[in-house]
Amino acid sequence: MSTLIDKTSAARPSGEAPEGSGRRGPLVILRGTGRYRGIVAVCLVLAAGFVAWGGTLQPFEQGQLTRAAIFAIAILGLNFTTGYVGLLSVGHSAFLGLGAYTTGVLVVSYNQTALSTIPVAMAICFVLGLLVGIPALRIRGLYLAIVTLALGVAFPEIVARLGDLTGGAEGLTIRRTLLRPPEWSGFTLGEKDQWLYWLTIVCLVLAFVVLRNVITGRYGMAMNAVRQNEIAAAASGVNIATVKIFSFAVSGAITGLAGSLFAMYIGSLFAEGSFTVLAGITLLIGLVVGGERTMLGPILGGLIVVFLPYYTSDLGGGQFSAVLFAIVLIAVVFVAPDGIAGGLGRVIAKFVRIEARRPEGRDGGLLGTRASDPEPAADPGAGR
């Protein structure tokens, strides 16, 4: 037994022992192993259970959950560029609003079905994202925040000016019958809210999976690299301009998706109501409190920005509720500077750590031979 221990410690030449040698470190689980798949499966089942439970809720509660899921999508979008690439955007309310008005105008004035307006809303927001991404090439940090702030401030003004299209200050009302669920869905007009709940969940899952694919892949690593050191990223071949512009465009498109769903949810659009800079700041609050640069953070953020004000207003009305809301937010950021998901992640990492697994198969590698470390040819104590 002791030889086994000696051998393992000798095999770590760089003497890394961050957690005292006497105590056991966290349990390490490698990606792609059976154990890892088991954990993922449990998480998926829990999430599916939560979603199914939401499907059985009363209309009001379910509506709140739909709203939270819509905000989660919007914050997922914001996280993509502000979290991972570090392009601070205060004005994402403009994307939310542009997505919402695209759907609203197309449904009311151009007789489109609500569902068919989603890709259009995303495409238009993608293009706006490309345009806003251009200043992001030259400026960053607070200066970029000011440019995006200007966008957020300008949006309601522009909507008011384009009164013919948007209804101007009067607002734009989408009649309920225009939001009838499609035939094939099996939902009736009376079940519109339930249909919207499930539609939002599907969109959330799709957005989550697509963004996760990017973030966990090499493109996502390049995005992180751009945020942390641009010179090193460029020296490694990362085109900084492309990464910044496209991250902003994708971010805009995803937040625009949320806007489109929001239009279907709320039914009547007032630029001065839902799409001011305050909405942009709400998205940022959701992101920071939920947990920047995590996949779970935006979902928690969506739940927080919808449910927390609701509970704090239960405890006290008006001004007091707003103060309470602020106090809770400050407390969270104080306890967990990297947000709830980040703080949770740090606690979990004390017990379980998920690490990359070395791919099997050593053919055609960069280095022909692998005679570097003289590992014992066979482990005599293989049968444990």
Place this chain on the structure above:
Amino acid sequence: MLNVSDVALTFGGIRALDAVGFTVGPDEICGLIGPNGAGKTSIFNCITRIYQPDSGTITYGDTDLLTVPRHRVVGHGIARTFQNLALWPQQTVLENTIVGAHSTATPGLLASAIGWPATRKAAKQVERDAWDLLDHLGIADLASHQAAGLPFGTLKRVELARALISRPSLLLLDEPAGGLTHSEVDELGDLILGLRRELGFSALLVEHHMGMVMRICDHVVAMEFGRTIADGTPDEVKRDPAVVAAYLGTAA
């Protein structure tokens, strides 16, 4: 073949480089020595397009490097390490290494989003290369460790892995032995020679450890005050009166 000629660079009136010229031949390890402030790092930054020289030419093979955008330099086969480290501290050692392969197998945004099979396959290959390199450099057991918090010498190796994974034909090493002990410096010299044998590259090596420079370089260029003051075999440069004076004048 890298050809630097007559390169001049000023920073608000301060002449950092003044008519610098030298050549690095194929498969050659060329040492670049000189006291602090001589302009060695500035030359690296000109070659990798971080600085734009005021005049002069820098070519690599048939390519005029001064027309190449910064992020394309590595695609032409030139990879570098940094004197004071330029890693991504919040990423793991493995991820830091993997991003180094961005130029050889550039991941597309759309392909990544939909999990395109060819993109996944390329990622697997890059991962394998990264593990192989980390193994070879003796840091594979730190693969999942964040770069932040690791010792300087270890991080220098991570930078080396990140540079090598792009399969460079020219490697620019800026004081790779900084912060190492004597025996580690010898080990590093052997490592660089071994890597050149296996992977085949030429190198431009900035280093203050004269023993290492004299041992592994085929050719040495000496600089002082932004000028090349000597160029020849290690022995020739070591005996060159201008070099002796430069070192006695500043480092003695």
